[in-house]
Amino acid sequence: MKRRELMASLPLLAAPGLRAQGLSAADEQFALRLREAALADTTLAYQLIEGLCTEVGPRPAGSANDARAVAWAQRELKRIGLANVRTDEVPVTAWQRGPASATLFAPHAQPLVMLALGNSVGTPDVGVDAELVYYPDLAALRADTTERAKGKLVFIDQKMERSRDGSGYGRAVMARIAGPVEAARRGAVAIAIRSIGTDRDRLAHTGAMRYDPAVARIPAIAVSVPDADLIARHHARGTPMRLKLEMRNTSGIRAMSANVLAEVPGTGLADEVVMIGAHLDSWDQGQGALDDAAGVGIVSAAAAHIMKLAKSSGVQPKRTIRVVLFANEENGFDGANAYGAKYKAVKHQLVGESDFGAGKIWRVRSRVAPDMAASVATLAQWLQPLGIEAGNNMGNPGPDAGVLMRANLWPGIELSQDGTNYFDIHHTDNDTLDKIDPATLPQNVAAWALAAWWAAQLPQSLGPPTL
């Protein structure tokens, strides 16, 4: 029986011993010291997050602030002691929000709180003034084979459920991404959706939508949840509604952005990479604090702690641990795609991304070769004192890391954060530094440091995962 088969046959609860994993006592000693050091550090991750929110602010891909974020990241990754700090250029097609307003006539006039969806075209100069047709959700619009939407403004009242794991977002977000094309296919002149969010604030949530080259490009907006409630109440009364929309956006701006990389160099297996990432860009609302300055601070601080302990103990990781701060996650994954194109021939032992705010991690899930799933038990043992439970091998390593995992069959790790309140803030003007609780950060940093160290030292290859 091969060692891999032997391990796969061990039950998950009875964790295989370190020897079965091929990890040395020194590897475990390092892990325990790393956990202690990361937990004791209450400042580094927060300092990075505070810096990015304060010194750069909102940084949509291709904007002047995006370029400033790239410069900021290079400076900071060097300052915290990481090696091989560099950028890889990423060409992006940027989109820029312009002024916009929307008024509901039912028939009295009610100005709405709204935001253009990312990539939306503007309206003609005279605006769009059209009868509003109501759909309770995207499925209802997709099921409509009539001419009801023709010449009208489609409203999708898709509601999002609150959950710790954020699964409500996955169930609701296609109303935003695909709703505009579905509405245009039915002859609609514009589309508005209920914001994809879980708050009751009078703030709209932006986010990306996509056009289909074969279908007319219609203006697309999200209205705040209380405004969507108002539309739903008028609909329930059978009140005819009209919406007047004026909006100026600019699409197709060619610009250059960059992924920012930094490393803890490996020894022995140095040409193999353990990638821990976050995304450097944000939407133009708020400060991009939870999304994703938090992740930038967490993974950068995790790598810095490994570097620091490696230097003081004289023990370097076997594989290279690489921090990647991705360009343009929000509006097209250009950074992830560019990274994959450049490094597809480099063996990646593990990829993971912190991009779910600053809540505590409650679970670890892997996406590794089925016969290596049992090996994750060692990492789970290290994480257990942090209040993190062991999950299955169906993990989602995050947006950019997920793109890379699927394209290259690189193994993935998911450190599931508590996202109960994340979608109250996500993609709104409320995504500001005050929403970060500094007390939840050290646990995140410790968990990412342990995951990276574990993957760097494991003698076996973790891949390829089953998708």
Ligand SMILES: [Zn+2]
């Ligand atoms: Zn994000």
